[in-house]
Amino acid sequence: MYSETVMDHFANPRNVGEIDHPDGVGEVGNPVCGDIMKIFLQIENDRIVDAKFKTFGCGAAIASSSMATELIKGKTLEEAWAVSNKAVAEALEGLPPIKMHCSVLAEEGIHKAINDYREKHGLEPWVETGHHHGEEPASEPNTQVPGSDTKKSEMNRGPIKGYETRSVSYQE
Numbered sequence: 291m292y293s294e295t296v297m298d299h300f301a302n303p304r305n306v307g308e309i310d311h312p313d314g315v316g317e318v319g320n321p322v323c324g325d326i327m328k329i330f331l332q333i334e335n336d337r338i339v340d341a342k343f344k345t346f347g348c349g350a351a352i353a354s355s356s357m358a359t360e361l362i363k364g365k366t367l368e369e370a371w372a373v374s375n376k377a378v379a380e381a382l383e384g385l386p387p388i389k390m391h392c393s394v395l396a397e398e399g400i401h402k403a404i405n406d407y408r409e410k411h412g413l414e415p416w417v418e419t420g421h422h423h424g425e426e427p428a429s430e431p432n433t434q435v436p437g438s439d440t441k442k443s444e445m446n447r448g449p450i451k452g453y454e455t456r457s458v459s460y461q462e
């Protein structure tokens with residue numbers, strides 16, 4: 291059912307733990323299964339120099355957080371924002387369709403941690419443009435995305451501070 295890479299990252303997860311005094315933290319949850327993921331970022335000069343995670347969740351969520359933190363280390367914030375759940379799943383050599391939603395937690399956790407950093411620095415949070423695991427639209431018009439610091443309408447402000455309770459419509 292799972293690839294060797296998934297099993298490896300589940301059995302030997304990379305980057306488990308917390309970062310002392312993180313520059314950005316993102317905690318997200320899946321209201322359907324109840325799993326929770328917390329991503330910690332250390333950021334220097336707009337670049338992620340360290341990333342760690344704590345995941346209370348299924349094996350696919352643990353493997354996804356392990357791989358996702360590996361993928362974003364060394365990347366700029368813009369590059370890390372662009373790491374989709376699909377990219378995480380591909381790096382894991384695939385996830386079963388019913389488990390693709392677990393990788394969404396990793397994408398959301400990274401986004402939330404980046405926006406936590408941006409908000410702490412008085413910057414407009416970037417806006418989610420949809421996950422890339424199904425037939426959902428890849429983007430919406432008039433949203434502020436990385437690479438554009440043009441201020442858009444208040445309607446398009448990004449994820450709200452606080453515990454992530456927003457439900458996501460999964461394509462399974």
Ligand code: FES
Nearest residue numbers: 323325348351392
């Ligand atoms: S079943 Fe909840 S994240 Fe995988």
